[in-house]
Amino acid sequence: MKIEKILWPTDFSKAASVAEPYVVSLSRKYDAEVHLLHVSEDLSRFEHYWGSGLDPKHVKEIHEFGLKLSRERLEELCSRKLTGCARYFIHIMQGDPAQEILTAIRTIGADLVVMATHGMKAIFPFGSVAERVVKNSPVPVFTVNPNISRP
Template identity: 35%
Template sequence: MYDAILCPTDGSAGSAAATEQACGLAALTGARVHALFVVDEGIAGADEWDVVVEREEARGERVLDAVAEAAATRDVECERRLRRGRPHEEILDAAADYGVDLIVMGTHGRTGIGRFIAAGSVAERVVRYSELPVLTARVSE
């Protein structure tokens, strides 16, 4: 059913729930998990770029470690990926680059006005533009 599953993560509770889903599905189907952390290029100004990117890449490595550990507990092969760019674009590009069959990602589960304040969430954009199936794991606030 699935040979490769992309699991974008940002270390949030929603991402942790998605990691559990991705690793569980991979264990059932024999798929490989591609754990992805995207350093958002829009997070810093030019004068602080190097410091912020270095900090985010270090955080990304820790977050990817958590996905790799979750995969290892289920005897699932996991490849760690760190990319830079606009998160939704990098997730969609990674899905194509790594030949995945499914994207499993977290969502914050915002409703009402909170959804509009956080307009254009990464998960929402991925769901909207992906040509692949996308499974979202929701965590209520």
């Protein structure tokens, strides 16, 4: 198996950050590109909470602010954590996290996904996003459990 492109999905949670040393190590070992991905929620999914009381202009402004903030956080994460990696790229997608990760695998042509088993919504024994990615991924998925102590 040749590893040229590694996809690292993150939701910026502490749990998701446990994948970082593995991403860096694998990238250095195989001289592979790192594709850092953040999936933002589609705000229209929450429209039933605010009903018709929120101006669509404000929803757009909130969305644009969220994208800007996500890009800044991804850039900061890359400059702090991925300096020793051959090349890295930032991707921001919107929608269902598991589905967008699976789409990114195909679009990017990733050879490997490295992700935490749990993210921000860690309520199941194996995170629901990670589980869906593992079950449906066309490429190997290296999962890291954030609840296991490291040597």
